[in-house]
Amino acid sequence: MSKSYQHLDSITALFVAVLLISNVASTKIVDFGWFTFDGGTLLFPLSYIFGDILTEVYGYQRSRKVIWLGFCSALLMSFTLIIVGALPPAADWHYQTAYEQILGLTPRIVIASLIAYFVGEFSNSWILAKLKILTRGKWLWSRTIASTLVGQLLDTGIFILISFTGVVPNSLLLTLIVSNYLFKCGVEILFTPATYVLTSWLKRQEREDFYDVNTNFNPFALKESKRSTS
Template sequence: MRAFKHLDAITVLFVTVLLISNVASTKIVDFGFFTFDGGTLLFPLSYIFGDILTEVYGYGRSRRVIWMGFAAALLMSATFMLVGALPAASDWPNQEAYEKILGLTPRIVLASLIAYFAGEFSNSLILAKLKIATRGRWLWLRTISSTLVGQVLDTALFILIAFWGIFPAELIAVLVISNYLFKCGVEILFTPFTYWLTGWLKQQEQEDYYDTQTDFNPFHLPGRRTVS
């Protein structure tokens, strides 16, 4: 396995964005024309970092990073729920506030993990396949196309699993549409940044991986093994 200068930094940024987004999503933000959870403000960056990981380092390395994010999100959620279930000190008056903000229910955790798994892996898979099909051209087409698919799965699965039967159907539809449009809009807006960072990393790392013989099974954890 090659050693890379910046893979660790991109991995840390990816996981950090994911965890902060999960906590911020406990607040619903209403701008009038857009209604979405607070995590949506930052979460699109995880797809940008995911695109960069796959484009530069390949699907195999991206797969490992996605699983790292999955494990970190699961650990964070389990810790929040465990701490919330422990007896509060008699002179600590914030138990109710803690439960409302950080006391993630199993349903929310399940929705988050399923949506993350489906969205991130579909995004990485589509980008890797399109890179081969386009022979490495039209990065903008590959990043936006993969995001359009990944984000619709992520957004729809999370909101439907987490809030169906809790929020009115009209609000769920507004949340899905608003979240999806905002996330995809951020991806498109940041396309020049994606181009710059991707080009810089390829030059720094001397790597521009094509997944021509990659095993795309998301559960194939070693990640770099090829198939005949």
Template sequence: MRSYRHIDTITALFVAVLLISNIAATKILVLGPFTFDGGTILFPLSYIFGDILTEVYGYGRSRKVIWLGFISAAVMAVMFALVGTLPPAADWPHQEAYMAILGQTPRIVIASLIAYLAGGFSNSFTLAKLKIATGGRWLWLRTIGSTLVGQFVDTLVFVAIAFSGLLPTSILGVMLLSNYVFKCGVEALFTPVTYAITGWLKRQENEDYYDRGTNFNPFHLFRMN
């Protein structure tokens, strides 16, 4: 198995974006015509990292990174829940504030984890298949096309699980549409950046992986193809 110079850095940034987004998602924002959770501001970057990983290193390595993100977010959720249930110090006055913000995080992270797996693997699978179908041409088509698929799955699952029963159906619908349009818009806007980083990594790593013969089973973790 080949070693690469930059895959560890991309993996670390990917996981950091995922964790920060999960915490920021506890706040609902209204910016112009958009209504969405705070995590939406940063979360689209995780899909850009996912596109770069699959495009340069292939689905197999992207799959490992997706699972690393899943495990990290799960550990974070368990720790927030555990700390919230432990008795606070008698002179610490912020237990209610902690529970009001981070106390909601386990449900949001559970929603995020399920949505993240479904959306992340949908995104990576679509991009890998499009790369083969296009012969490696039209990177913009692969990145935007895979995002349209992955973000739709991710956003639908996340909003349904995280906020169902907490918010009126009308707000859920607006949030779903706002999240989807915003996330896909960010991906499209960052296309030149994706081109630049992907091209640089391919030259640095001397790699441009095509997933011909790849086993796309998300649970097939112990082989690269």
């Protein structure tokens, strides 16, 4: 029988909420001090922090389910916004142009977002799980930061290159990639103490500290592996 957890549902809900809100906020490009990035970048790094916590405490196969839930939720939201935008507006509703400019997602943006999310999140979770075994559960900071450096690089690079190549000047393309990447990784590093506190608290509350020794890391696997805890 599967083990039940007190807080897994709450973390899952927060993870999906952060993902969806970030996708909507990404429709605006902002200047933030030295950085130029899409608005979703302000919140999106939290999804990687939640992803780190999920994998560290509950293991890769639990995290895999949450990542897929986020993927399906983002896909549903994107299709809904596209369909609503394509429907004819009511005669006395005069905001169709505004809707299309802000929420009128193109297939290119949707594809870029989903591919980037899939590759980035699974890379992040896989690296953290592997490093936990390699470090024998020590040096959490090294796992969260290393996994984020790789996951965010893939996520940011894939999304911006697919979304904006040929749409914005190459100079802005590079600026977006660098600014997004540095800001996201910086947030992860700054939140490391909070990640330590929350992770330690969850491990005590859930009585779980999962090690993915026998885990099947195929992101498409449905069968759960034998669980191994410390």
